[in-house]
Amino acid sequence: MGEVDAGDTGSTRSGGRRGRRARQSGASDAFDQLAWGQPRMIYPPVPVVSQDELESIHQASLTVLEEMGVEFLNQEAKQILKEAGVDVPSDSDRIKFDRGLVEECLGKAPSEFTMHARNPQRNLQIGGNWIANCAVASAPNCADMDGGRRSGNQEDYRKFLKLGHMLNIVHMFGGYPVEPVDIHASIRHLDCLSDFVTLSDKVFHAYSLGKERNLDALEIVRIGRGITDAQLDAEPSLMTVINSNSPLRLDVPMLQGIIEMARRNQVVVLTPFTLAGAMAPVTIAGAVVQQNAEALAGLVFTQTVREGAPFVYGGFTSNVDMKSGAPAFGTPEAMQAAMLGGQLARRYGLPYRSSNVCAANAVDAQAAYESVFSLWGAVMGGVNIVKHGAGWMEGGLHASFEKMILDADLLQMVACFLKPLEVSDDTMALDSIREVGPGGHYFGTAHTQARYKSAFYSPILSDWRNFESWVDAGRPEAFGKANQVFKQLLTQYEAPPLDAAIAEELETFVAKRKEEGGAPTDF
């Protein structure tokens, strides 16, 4: 993983080679951005409960699995479990898992693995103390300052892909940033997945919405990487998020997704949708007991399909607003749940997925504080995959172009916060302190001059001008600046190189599958 160096303190102008070319052609760059690289959680993750309490939650989850069980709504899945010796009743979908069986499955999935992108320089390390940020995913609507809020469409979808590709701090796509509903559902996945390959070279995600879509995605990722089936089976390259239908249910497409993805050694991120007070108990401990039971049921099934298949423990427990039933994000309770989820994932030796989410309708102070609180809980909880890392608004109901830039700034700040604070004779600067002496200043010292360009993070949005200059500039706020930045960034986009043979094979495959009618839409 030498190419992913979180210790790199350098920054590049946006777009790297592309950015330089853009400058040469006269366009000015939108902002400085950090060099490509995954941050690492260099501090000890913060435990939110004691070891004994953690064990109580683990045991309570095992009790849920053993006594109440989880509904598996798919025949093939039940058959797989039955063949593995699990007691599958003939008259019910309710599968009860012996606690011994669950304990046996712990340790089978890898605690860390590499996800392969079509550009090896975009490979990601998942697990350990590595962090990978995803772009926002699955929003039905999108919005920007100019066009307001609107239904998702292909044009906006592609713009998000281009931005996500250009932002170094966005490491992967965790789904469609916005759902392009102007493309028919039967072929939407074909267009969207091939766009992932052609418009970016980063790792991406496939929705589990019927096995045909999983199979198409597996073929598209194989083509994109230009590898054989055998190599794909050996190298995790595609991710799917499996949301259990909380409480305690896994439906047909989710189970088919696990089967098709795990069978090919691809990455299952099992994320129970446990909003406390709605689909889970109103107490955070109770909601996480349920989350944990559902995640462990998914783990057992995944490892039954294929022992050693990569599995990510997903935590999405938040609370609802008990006055309206609306989901809330970035709350104190969600922070605790995020940290508790991380603590459980570490207990199981599994990579951990959390999110950067908010419930705000506007890119205002609320959007910012809910997002930073989300990141606080996720990062201090030891997150490995930050889903919805950049662009999520309104509880997931719209993806925002401006919020994507705001979040890129937040994620870059987190990355810098996680760079080791270097303590050495050089950085402790005794000579410089001696040189300056009482009452002096450090602006002109050699120590400062040698470091000032890269000493501090240079933010995308923060306006640090004095009040008078800021007033003269028209009192710009973060939302407006973000609007300028995303549009400027889009003008600098260039598609990453793609081998012509791969492009042709991809095109042929997509055309053939479209001719065949795509995938069923009755999922």
Place this chain on the structure above:
Amino acid sequence: MGEVDAGDTGSTRSGGRRGRRARQSGASDAFDQLAWGQPRMIYPPVPVVSQDELESIHQASLTVLEEMGVEFLNQEAKQILKEAGVDVPSDSDRIKFDRGLVEECLGKAPSEFTMHARNPQRNLQIGGNWIANCAVASAPNCADMDGGRRSGNQEDYRKFLKLGHMLNIVHMFGGYPVEPVDIHASIRHLDCLSDFVTLSDKVFHAYSLGKERNLDALEIVRIGRGITDAQLDAEPSLMTVINSNSPLRLDVPMLQGIIEMARRNQVVVLTPFTLAGAMAPVTIAGAVVQQNAEALAGLVFTQTVREGAPFVYGGFTSNVDMKSGAPAFGTPEAMQAAMLGGQLARRYGLPYRSSNVCAANAVDAQAAYESVFSLWGAVMGGVNIVKHGAGWMEGGLHASFEKMILDADLLQMVACFLKPLEVSDDTMALDSIREVGPGGHYFGTAHTQARYKSAFYSPILSDWRNFESWVDAGRPEAFGKANQVFKQLLTQYEAPPLDAAIAEELETFVAKRKEEGGAPTDF
């Protein structure tokens, strides 16, 4: 400290008794607020460097003190040091402190103490894992949506005091929220300090701007509490922040402040003003070495004045924008510095002061993210006193009424995040999970019904309405809501009860001191 119960999960309508009375009189309340109480840092503070690295920083600071020394610009201070056996040169203000002397002083100041308010229910525990939030302090300007940004004045000063008094999550006043420059500087402290006593019953702060002001403040706090000099000497009741004139200098009013305050066993919060790249080395390690040297010089002097006098280790290290020289706040570097300061304070067994600060001109996303990042660094660094907890904007150049409400929301969220996550049979809710079963929902369960009112934090500002309702309501943003809240809160203000004899004694003292001409203005 039984009266300060951070475990209290209840919330009260704003203003408690006053709030109820306001409701009876027909006024509606501005928002739910948490009951009075200090949060506690229940998680282990996060170390930002290793023990060895921490020791290197400590030793480097001792080297600064031993080899370079600190300028003491006050004769009386030098005399005190001389009498204590410190080598004070006759031809220089530069005092060099033997490292053995510094080590000797460690452990003399209390690691935890009680600060006494005139209302004992507002007493605060400083140190240990207790957190106390201060209102914004020392801004020359103030602003709100209606009147824009303006110079500080007495009317606005009093409005901030009223708000700070009413907000339960604001535990103390760390200085004048805004500087009322319409009051002559010679008597300003008399009006401002007596306002602290009459408009609130919380702990407050005295500026060290010439010894006369310290002496007046000591007398005002004694009168306000209705106690003897001897009792005041036994009970820390007043705080002063001493900002060293970084690098490595303590000026006349700062040293006089330490002398007068420590002599009376009152609280010295020594906070070096070490902006990396300007008044301190451009590296965070170097800036903190210097911060630490200056703080330790203050500690040694304080303990020389009076062994055992309460001393708080203040950390304010942030960076400047190297392009403009403007101070930056809420940066990744400032977060690391905040955590490193806390690590040093814990090494010395001293209470730790950090801040909730931002550099934003507008109460926008930037104001919010810089503040939450500040709080993240401070809280995970083990902060005990959060200065500028509510209302700080523009790098301290203006106090904002709306930001005070926004920050109150942020501080309440932090307080809830720090409430212990209860893990018990009751909260793990196995019976409820069993009752609901696969595919059900929890809205109507007995477990939910018994808890839904207090289960989750109810935010002041967050707008969780769906998009359509939010559009119908005119697309309100956090800034506008905060404007409504602060104005509504002010209408509900009632002064806390004050014994008539105390009020008269205070009035007489202030009148006498005004007749005497107040305090010199050539500080």
